[in-house]
Amino acid sequence: MRLAGIGRSSRDIAGTVVRSFRRSLELRIIAITVGLSALAVLGTSAYMxxxxxxxxxxxxxxxxxxxxxxxxxxxxxxxxxxxxxxxxxxxxxxxxxxxxxxxxxxxxxxxxxxxxxxxxxxxxxxxxxxxxxxxxxxxxxxxxxxxxxxxxxxxxxxxxxxxxxxxxxxxxxxxxxxxxxxxxxxxxxxxxxxxxSLSFVTGTLAIGGILLILLIAAVTWAAVQFVISPIRVAAETSRKLAAGHLEERIPVRGDDVLATLAQSFNGMADSIERQISQLAGLSRVQQRFVSDVSHELRTPLTTIRLAGDVLYDRRDQFDATTARTAELLHTQVERFESLLADLLEISRYDAQAVDIDQEPVNLVRLAESAISGVETLAERKGSTITLIAPGGHFDAEVDARRIGRILRNLLSNAVEHGDGQPIEVVVDSNRSAVAVAVRDHGIGMSAADTERVFDRFWRADPSRQRTTGGTGLGLAISLEDATLHGGLLDVWSREHEGSTFRLTLPRRAGGTIDESPVPLEPDASPADGVPDGATRAQFVPEPSAPRKRRRS
CATH class of the missing domain: 3.30.450.20 (PAS domain)
Structure with a gap:
């Protein structure tokens, strides 16, 4: 036991020395200089x-x-x-x-x-x-x-x-x-x-060599301090600038190359501060503009909505052309309202004025509710939605409204781009995280499109007709909602093989995610079976019969 303890202590000491050597530029310079000097002195002394x-x-x-x-x-x-x-x-x-x-x-x-x-x-x-x-x-x-x-x-x-x-x-x-x-x-x-006589000469050379190495170490330390100190100050100033303290600057002393470096760094910091200030001002103006416009548009939009509802409710009394116009007006007003709501939500995120109300929520129930919300659209598209829950604890401390909105967005996109193919929703958990994955087998996306799928107002295929009336902000808001919870929203896609969107959330508010319990890259073909002990809820379109929800 004592030998084992000594071995561990030796490894700890060696590890500490190695970490110090890797982290300290000063220590590396002194060690390398003294080591090479010692070799030179040793060789010279041995030859003499x-x-x-x-x-x-x-x-x-x-x-x-x-x-x-x-x-x-x-x-x-x-x-x-x-x-x-x-x-x-x-x-x-x-x-x-x-x-x-x-x-x-x-x-x-x-x-x-x-x-x-x-x-x-x-x-x-x-x-x-x-x-x-x-x-x-x-x-x-x-x-x-x-x-x-x-x-x-x-x-x-x-x-x-x-x-x-x-x-x-x-x-x-x-x-x-x-x-x-x-x-x-x-x-x-x-x-x-x-x-x-030879022993006296050897001893004299040894003492002189040791003194010479110590002198070299002292000179090296002094020179390193002269060079490293400004670098250390520059590194600390850079760290503060990165943390948001834009007023930090490096003191300028003398006229040497280090002073020139400090002046250049300070000039760069001044330029960055000006640009950031300008960008922040423009961002505030933009956010204020979007927020004001959204609020100002609500009043006339409400009036238009009321007038449109009256026309929509009486469309049966109009001729065919006028009735169709009333229906289009009603649809576009609803889309306009959704767009205003999304713009207001985005403006809140940009202004960092979003509140989150977290409480224990069962993600399986939340997924079932989201599936119910898109059931009609799935039937119209001919897609079958399957909910797979392999068991375990699925409760997580989240904001149910925001997570439900993420799931509805993911399901709507899966139905929209699924080309009537089956859709799987997988919910699983591990010790640190809970994950929901939505998998479709539709048209998929290219690698370039996958990189931009969370951009605002971006669509993979602008020529493709949409039936859900999306605003182009759904995935951007979903990503913000996931980030607000400390979670991750990932995507995998391959052309003509479909896409998978995976939402991973920490089980506890403020917790960390060690590993997602659901794999991101599934098989290209739809899942045929269900794991043992899994919960499976299937929503099958039945055009000729009332909608039914069957659980197996």
Missing amino acids: AHTIGDGLFDARVQQVTEEAGRATTTAQDTFASSTAVDDAALSGLQQSVLADVGDIATSSSGLWFVRAPGTRANFALPDASRGSADQVVTESLQTQVESGEAPQYWQSVSMPGESAGTPGIVVGSLVTVPGVGPYEMYLLFDLSDVQQ
Whole structure:
């Protein structure tokens, strides 16, 4: 459990670091600059340390080989000039030579004088050793020395004893003792002083590199602050402008490029503020004009309506031409009233003066009521309307009047453009949302038409005759009603395959929609079956019989 907790903590810390790195431009610039600088300093320091170490080692090798060479020459000269012939004299001579070698090779820390192959055993001098040279001489070095191909050979070794681990050099050479034969002489030199010098240089480079990286980090931070601070101010000012605070501006300091940027930004903000103010003024004038005209037209329209109703009620007393004129007058007056009502509603939305009265409403019942309202039109068009409710909770906190208006608009359009084909109304819900989809199998729309279907006064086919007397504002108002509830109104359509309009609403007022419970893109053919446990209400046109509502 403790390991799991540590793992989660590590992941949380790593996630926090990654998010901070992604969100902070300042942190990214400093991190990248310091990282690249650290790599450069590390590479430079490593190269310098390697070069200095090689130089110190080569100089020390040259020194010890020269000392060893002088000591070997002295020993050979001493043996060659001696007249000693017995063992005692040779032993004394050996001690004298080794003492002379120690005086010459003052930096050596060990010596090994050993008989080489080919020496006469009856006159052999004893082996002599000082220090620990005999412990570090390798067989390969002995083989090279015994070959006699070069005056001397050297090899890097690790010092034994108390100095274990420190580097050293052992130098070997052949010394010929007259009357006896060849001997091998090895001198051991300690390189701890070179190692100390190299450690001092490496430590100095490391400390200097760390200080240099810290200095680069501080300089980078200062430079970033100088550049990022104006950018941060510009970003904050942009955010405030986007939030509607059009009076916000960036302070202008100095004459550099940042000051030029601030001046340009402020000029752009001034231009945007002027244009928005002009557009807002024009919008207010337009809204006021539409509202005033709509209100002013209501009085004469009421008078016209009353006169038209009188003529319409007495059309049986007129000749055929006058009776038809009365019917057309009655129809157009009704359409004019609907258009005025829609214009007033749109003007309320434009003026943001719309009130909403939300309460728990069952969308299945609301859909049934909307279907009943278009039942006569559906019978006249020859369309069958099927209500499919797969079960679940369908209550949602909505304004029943506005949602009912959306459903009536969608159903009217489906009947109008359904070409007498079946129409399905699907109501379903999930934990966060309730959705109603109206599907027809009529003429459908192209992709370009689908993009504009919610535009005001726009019609997909202006040449197509309408029988519902629409104003061209129904879908625009429906979209506003859906948005007012925090919902979505989507459309799918394909030419010659029909259309689907889907209304998705949050179950609770002010709630959010995680996912719509009804798919938007249905099959191209009408649904043949009903899911198990579903509610299905079907409205079938029967021209020769009274209208009936049958539930199955």
